[in-house]
Amino acid sequence: MFDQISAINRSHPQPPAAARSQSPPPAAHLFEADIRSPHDLIDDRPDDGVFRVHRDVFRDPEVFAHEMRSFFAAGWAFVGHASQLPQPHDFLCVELAGQPLVLMRDAAGRLHCVHNSCRHKGARVVHHRRGNRRTHVCHYHGWSYGSDGANIAIKGKAEGDYTPAFDAESHDLAAVARFGEYRGFLFASLDADVPPLDAWLGDARVFIDLAVDAAEHGLELVPGAVSYTYRGNWKLQLENSTDAYHFSSTHPSYLRLLERRSRMPQRTDVEAAIWQAGKKQQEMMGSFGFANGHALVWTTTPQENHPLYPLLPALRERFGERRADWMLRTRQLNIFPNLQIASNAALQMRVIRPVAVDCTEITSYCLAPVGEAAPQRRQRLRQYEDFFNPSGLATPDDTVTYEDCQRGFASGDIEWQQGYARGMGRLVWGADAHAAELGIRPTTSVSGSFEMSDETIFHALYRHWAARLRKAAA
Structure with a gap:
């Protein structure tokens, strides 16, 4: 079934005249193949105002x-942050596409990403999740490696009667095919046939910047x-x-709490200020869809209670x-396929690890400026704890809803999702005025009131x- 992925449309789609502020770029048109199967998974017809995703995509x-x-083995994926390995000889075990990897910082401070598998018989060499070691020794036959992954010694090498052919081979821990860093964010690919990291990130880099x-x-x-x-x-x-539409219906208890806080004397929570602004219809939102599946949603919110507000004159x-x-x-950035950076006052990083078609692991972190003043750090942590994570006031609502959706997908007679249409009438191909402020050229732009709750942001994904899966199936 899967090698039949194609779009419903048979020709290059064009946006309807009402939504067209400029001609759509060729990169936006990824579907050209004729229909070959009833199991097409993406119905992308902007000329008809239609974008749908088949439920088999999720089930x-x-x-x-x-x-x-295609995505986690043969493409760039996020594997770690440089601050997780601050010192020479630090290491961090990670996983990519089910394969065990180790991030290492060598004696000179250079970063490496290698497979956590001894070259002798395949045993894992590093067993602790993170730490600091100059050498790593395989417990099985004693082969040892340095903090750069290079083989240091083969136990009993002199007595082994190895052939010249064996000596000619590399015995180092195998490096991943591609490894790169952008502003402290570390990415790897198990396939060498990927574009340069900067090119793959494209204009999404601006929001990391x-x-x-x-x-x-x-x-x-x-x-x-x-x-x-x-x-x-x-x-x-x-x-x-990047889904603003769900907020009021999925998180009513959180919204009621914010309303109560907003009435408390001398209360300065940023969320309470946002609540008041929302009631006054002062919020705006917008989205940018980028090539390679990256996307961003932005929102204008009161700045006075942001941890960075005291630094605003210097900024x-x-x-x-x-x-x-x-x-x-407020900015919600998706770096496809597995990194999310949420700038909701507190700066949160989420890493997505798919376990099965119906099981996902999320690891979340709080990002903060190095050397941040104690009051701002305390404020940042309270904001981070308030909303995010299983102990927060909103994440449990979301995860329960994901599971509810997955159970609903068992309704096999329902093929198509209808959750991708909001905002299509306002879509701009290319850069709108907000994108121009930053000098970027996204594939699509949308902006409007917060109540619009744009869903075109999912189209880039x-x-x-x-396109990638069709290429892999060809």
Whole structure:
């Protein structure tokens, strides 16, 4: 079934005249093949105002298997943050597409990403999740490796009577095919046939830059991480972080709490201020869809209770008023396929690890400026704890809803989701005025009131998703 992925339309789609502010770029048109199967998974017809996703995208194990090969093995994926390995000889065990990897920082401070598998008989060499070691010794036959993954010694080498052919081979821990860093964010690919990292990130880099540049001495992960699982497809999380439409119906208890807080004397929570602004219809929102499946939703919110607010004059002096304003906006960034950076006052990083078609692990971290003043760090942590994670006031609502969706997908007679239409009448192909402020050219732009709750933000994800899987099936 899977090699029949194609779009419903047989020709290049064009946006309807009402939504067309400029001609759509060729990169936006990823579907050209004729219909060859009733099991097409993406129905992308902007000329007719239609974008739909088939429910098999979330429930078919065969689809999931192809995703793991095409996105998590054969493409760039996030594997860690440089601040997790601050010292020479630090290491961190991670997993990519089910394969065990180790991030290592060698004696000279260089970062490496290698397979956590001894070259002799395949046993894992590193067993602790993280730590600091100059050497790593395999427990099985005693082969040893340095903090750069290079083989140091083969036990009993002199007595082994090895052939010259064996000596000619590399015995180092095998490096991943591609490994790269952008502003402290580390990415790897198990396939060498990927574009350069900067090109793959494209204009989504600007929003990583906003987060990093706002921290004069760089970003760090606050010690501690939270991992949890839910019984649902991994793309439910990828969608949800950029989904404004669900907020009022999924999180009513949180909204009631914010309303009560807003009435408390001398209460200065940023969420209470946001609540008041929302009631006054002062909020705006917008979205950018990028090539390679990346996407961002932004919202204008009150700045006075943002942890960076005391630094706003300095930020304006360094970066200009417009860029400083963007640094204090609420931003939800998806770096396809597995990294989310949420700038809801507190700066949160989520890493998505698909376990099965209906099981996903999420690990979340709080990102903060290095050397942040104690009052701002305390404020940041309270905001992070308030909303995010299983102990927060909103994440449990989301994860329960993901599981509810996955159970609903068992209704096999229902084929198509109808959750991708909001905002299509306002869609701009290319850059709108908000994108122009940052000098970026996304594939699509949308902006309007918060109540619009744009869903075109999901289109970039699924256009890239379908294009990559069609290419893999060819």
